[in-house]
Amino acid sequence: MKEFYYLLIVSFLLSVNLYGQTDGRFRDYPVRNVGPVMQGARIVDVDVNPKNSYEFYIAFASGGLYKTINNGNSFEPVFDNQGSLTIGDIALVPSDPQIIYVGTGENNSSRSSYAGDGIYKSSNSGETWVNIGLENTQHIGRIIVHPNNPDIVWVAAMGGLYSDNTERGVYMTTDAGANWNKVLYLDDKTGAIDLVIHPKNPEILYASMWQRKRYAWDFEGNGEGSGIYKSVDGGRTWELIMNGIHDDEYTGRIGLDISASNPEIVYATLDYQKETKEKKELENSEGLKFTEFKDMSVKEFLELSNDALDKFLDENGFPKRYNAVNVKKEVKTGLYKPEALANYFGDSNEALFNTNVSGLIVYKSVNGGDSWERTHEFDLDGVYYTYGYYFGEIRVSPADENEIYITGVPLIKSTDGGQTFQRTDTIGNVHSDHHSMWIDPDNPDHIILGNDGGLYISYDRGATWDHRNNMSVGQFYTVNVDMEEPYNIYGGLQDNGTLVGSSKTVPAVRGEWERLFGGDGMYVSADPRNSDIVYVGFQFGNYFRLDREANKSTYITPSHNIGDDKLRFNWRTPVLMSSHNPDILYIGSQKVHRSLNQGDSWDEISDDLTKGSKEGNVPFGTITEIVESPFQFGKLYVGTDDGNAWKYTLQNGWEKINNGLPNDLWVSSIHPSVHEKEVVYLSLTGYRNDDFTTHVYKSDDSGASWTSIASNITDEPVNVIYEDLKSPELLYLGTDKGTYLSTNAGENWEKFHAIPNVASYDMVIHPREQELVIGTHGRSVFVTDLKPIQKIVSDDFKDKSLIVYDIESVRFNEHWGEKRYPYLEANFSSIKLEYFIKEASKGALVIKVKNEEGDIIKTFEVKEADAGFGSVTWNGKTDTNDSFVQKGKYEVEYQYGKEKVTENLEVK
Numbered sequence: 001m002k003e004f005y006y007l008l009i010v011s012f013l014l015s016v017n018l019y020g021q022t023d024g025r026f027r028d029y030p031v032r033n034v035g036p037v038m039q040g041a042r043i044v045d046v047d048v049n050p051k052n053s054y055e056f057y058i059a060f061a062s063g064g065l066y067k068t069i070n071n072g073n074s075f076e077p078v079f080d081n082q083g084s085l086t087i088g089d090i091a092l093v094p095s096d097p098q099i100i101y102v103g104t105g106e107n108n109s110s111r112s113s114y115a116g117d118g119i120y121k122s123s124n125s126g127e128t129w130v131n132i133g134l135e136n137t138q139h140i141g142r143i144i145v146h147p148n149n150p151d152i153v154w155v156a157a158m159g160g161l162y163s164d165n166t167e168r169g170v171y172m173t174t175d176a177g178a179n180w181n182k183v184l185y186l187d188d189k190t191g192a193i194d195l196v197i198h199p200k201n202p203e204i205l206y207a208s209m210w211q212r213k214r215y216a217w218d219f220e221g222n223g224e225g226s227g228i229y230k231s232v233d234g235g236r237t238w239e240l241i242m243n244g245i246h247d248d249e250y251t252g253r254i255g256l257d258i259s260a261s262n263p264e265i266v267y268a269t270l271d272y273q274k275e276t277k278e279k280k281e282l283e284n285s286e287g288l289k290f291t292e293f294k295d296m297s298v299k300e301f302l303e304l305s306n307d308a309l310d311k312f313l314d315e316n317g318f319p320k321r322y323n324a325v326n327v328k329k330e331v332k333t334g335l336y337k338p339e340a341l342a343n344y345f346g347d348s349n350e351a352l353f354n355t356n357v358s359g360l361i362v363y364k365s366v367n368g369g370d371s372w373e374r375t376h377e378f379d380l381d382g383v384y385y386t387y388g389y390y391f392g393e394i395r396v397s398p399a400d401e402n403e404i405y406i407t408g409v410p411l412i413k414s415t416d417g418g419q420t421f422q423r424t425d426t427i428g429n430v431h432s433d434h435h436s437m438w439i440d441p442d443n444p445d446h447i448i449l450g451n452d453g454g455l456y457i458s459y460d461r462g463a464t465w466d467h468r469n470n471m472s473v474g475q476f477y478t479v480n481v482d483m484e485e486p487y488n489i490y491g492g493l494q495d496n497g498t499l500v501g502s503s504k505t506v507p508a509v510r511g512e513w514e515r516l517f518g519g520d521g522m523y524v525s526a527d528p529r530n531s532d533i534v535y536v537g538f539q540f541g542n543y544f545r546l547d548r549e550a551n552k553s554t555y556i557t558p559s560h561n562i563g564d565d566k567l568r569f570n571w572r573t574p575v576l577m578s579s580h581n582p583d584i585l586y587i588g589s590q591k592v593h594r595s596l597n598q599g600d601s602w603d604e605i606s607d608d609l610t611k612g613s614k615e616g617n618v619p620f621g622t623i624t625e626i627v628e629s630p631f632q633f634g635k636l637y638v639g640t641d642d643g644n645a646w647k648y649t650l651q652n653g654w655e656k657i658n659n660g661l662p663n664d665l666w667v668s669s670i671h672p673s674v675h676e677k678e679v680v681y682l683s684l685t686g687y688r689n690d691d692f693t694t695h696v697y698k699s700d701d702s703g704a705s706w707t708s709i710a711s712n713i714t715d716e717p718v719n720v721i722y723e724d725l726k727s728p729e730l731l732y733l734g735t736d737k738g739t740y741l742s743t744n745a746g747e748n749w750e751k752f753h754a755i756p757n758v759a760s761y762d763m764v765i766h767p768r769e770q771e772l773v774i775g776t777h778g779r780s781v782f783v784t785d786l787k788p789i790q791k792i793v794s795d796d797f798k799d800k801s802l803i804v805y806d807i808e809s810v811r812f813n814e815h816w817g818e819k820r821y822p823y824l825e826a827n828f829s830s831i832k833l834e835y836f837i838k839e840a841s842k843g844a845l846v847i848k849v850k851n852e853e854g855d856i857i858k859t860f861e862v863k864e865a866d867a868g869f870g871s872v873t874w875n876g877k878t879d880t881n882d883s884f885v886q887k888g889k890y891e892v893e894y895q896y897g898k899e900k901v902t903e904n905l906e907v908k
């Protein structure tokens with residue numbers, strides 16, 4: 001028991017000192033969320049109170065845990081201040097649903113699936129939480145709680161996504177997490193992804209193991225370690241049960257479910273990744289085909305009809321600069337061979353074949369897993385595609401052993417035990433990519449579904465769906481702003497395209513955000529001269545110039561020359577509009593490309609700046625960041641995914657600036673100072689190596705040397721660093737676990753506590769409004785006014801320990817304190833009296849409001865005022881005669897210790 005109480009104390013201290021809202025000078029600093037709420041986000045689990053189906057919880061992949069008590073009409077976040085807001089699974093205790101277990105670390109294995117920090121427990125429906133261990137398991141696949149004993153819990157732990165580690169397998173506790181035993185372990189590459197328990201005999205459990213590993217350039221989603229295991233002694237020992245199932249190196253993720261009406265029936269979905277190749281039948285067409293150029297001689301090529309060659313080039317999407325005349329000229333001069341046309345879009349040998357993987361296969365056992373049979377004779381194409389790592393749940397109707405649902409890109413359903421399937425997500429504008437499902441055990445017509453677009457509820461077994469979309473949980477990759485009044489915010493989101501919305505948006509008002517473009521939204525920039533011209537794109541470098549007024553889009557991504565290596569574009573390909581001339585654009589592949597005419601044409605201004613490509617199924621050896629000096633046109637800083645950093649000037653060309661930086665880490669951001677010409681900031685992330693060290697640096701000599709400014713942040717990969725536009729001492733930092741600021745140029749960092757501990761992915765400061773716009777990967781967009789913070793470090797207030805802020809004037813209302821109708825709230829003013837205490841002396845802060853005659857009409861006392869930002873809200877009621885403040889001018893005096901400061905207030 002001593003170990004358990006020690007664990008509780010440590011967990012509490014961590015939650016208070018590092019992650020909670022009980023410390024820090026900026027714990028109360030105002031930050032507003034501006035949405036959007038229109039797009040939903042990836043839900044990985046749904047769990048419902050078995051005693052009240054109107055109360056349920058939904059877990060987001062990177063946005064935390066939300067609770068509803070009114071069947072989804074409204075939700076409240078209940079997990080925001082914990083160490084990790086990325087979730088893999090949640091479990092309510094069947095015998096006492098006030099007890100909740102949360103497993104952190106997303107259970108999918110996408111390129112943005114963040115690692116967690118173990119298992120959390122709440123005993124009061126999410127009001128408070130304690131971390132109960134398994135901190136190094138990184139990703140939790142499933143949690144099962146004993147139906148009669150809440151202290152017995154089984155956990156399927158996936159382990160590291162980007163590394164080999166031994167903290168994988170099935171864990172079990174019999175004392176509510178005080179101690180954990182690893183009861184099923186294979187090796188350091190194979191983790192547990194799913195668990196199910198027999199509905200009538202809790203001694204029987206089934207587990208699926210999954211061998212998988214992601215690299216920055218590849219994903220291996222299958223292996224011989226993958227398989228299904230069964231325990232008949234309450235999870236203490238396990239036996240492999242794959243009789244009748246494909247069981248070899250191509251076996252990938254496996255999902256499980258057991259029939260409540262007939263527990264001998266168990267279903268399994270298997271992602272089988274073996275490739276099959278079939279020779280393509282060439283179409284009966286007179287047109288040229290890619291494969292014809294593979295062995296074509298120069299003489300044969302030059303004899304081709306110009307019309308036929310032009311038709312081939314046009315129909316197959318070659319850049320418009322190529323036509324029959326100039327291509328023949330280049331072949332004739334030996335610039336490249338005819339085979340280069342065959343290989344322009346890829347390997348010409350591959351073009352001869354149709355390549356497929358089996359993907360989803362459904363198996364059924366009617367004898368508790370002793371043997372299995374495939375349920376369908378046909379291939380289930382188009383459910384997983386090649387993305388089996390992203391899906392894997394199967395659910396059996398509690399009333400019918402033959403009615404099953406499978407989550408994939410579409411949601412499919414079978415009513416005959418898997419022999420035939422049909423889609424059941426077509427009515428209700430349902431988003432694709434489904435991850436989680438709950439079926440009401442008392443009413444199988446009632447289903448709750450979670451996918452990449454949020455939450456859906458059906459009351460007719462999935463025939464129609466209602467979208468409960470009222471949470472700010474967008475997964476932003478980038479944010480930007482324009483110069484309209486009020487200004488607009490632009491951003492690219494995972495699986496939800498590119499959106500634009502007013503900076504004054506209230507999240508409850510959905511209509512104030514507009515969809516600009518589709519795909520996985522990435523970088524976006526509006527022309528400062530005309531915000532109807534917007535540059536926007538989606539994953540892997542596909543960018544367009546939009547003319548919103550003309551409703552026209554133009555594809556602007558540069559292409560490689562015939563005979564050259566294909567261009568490699570990062571998932572989050574950087575596009576930069578020059579601050580010196582908005583007609584000039586830069587885009588990064590493995591090279592830097594520059595356009596002088598809004599993307600109509602491009603010039604390569606660099607060679608390959610990476611360490612070269614790596615073979616895999618994800619482009620690697622790509623540019624991740626391009627920025628330009630605000631002082632000097634054409635002075636660029638560039639970073640790559642394999643750890644290279646470069647500086648470019650028109651005078652000196654390209655210079656490598658890696659000196660003093662760690663090797664081989666992803667350059668996540670570069671930020672040249674707006675105050676000093678030679679100062680530049682840079683961050684690296686080891687996320688794709690399962691390296692969670694904080695890497696953030698400053699250079700005083702344009703990158704010739706670097707100094708770490710990570711200071712008091714230790715284990716949070718950094719996504720972005722940004723310097724204040726008014727003060728070089730103010731820096732802002734976005735990490736995988738939150739948003740920070742420094743008031744002393746990075747000597748130490750303090751947290752923006754009003755922003756949840758969610759990945760902060762991108763940020764920008766609006767130059768006119770001096771507001772910081774923060775794009776988070778899980779909780780949409782936050783905005784905060786920087787002017788009060790800038791005042792803290794300004795020369796006028798450097799020696800002050802008490803700073804007070806302008807008080808907004810208010811309009812007098814003779815009906816203050818009155819109720820218009822008996823059932824309404826009384827009408828009051830709301831006068832904000834804001835202040836900042838640099839260092840606390842634990843004394844009282846006294847605020848006095850004086851009229852023009854110098855009489856004190858209202859006094860406030862903040863006892864033991866702590867350091868940091870604070871405010872008092874005054875409803876306008878005075879201390880005299882139960883009256884309200886009248887029209888006129890007032891003086892507000894703040895006194896803290898010996899220091900006294902005054903501000904003016906006007907009631908108009």
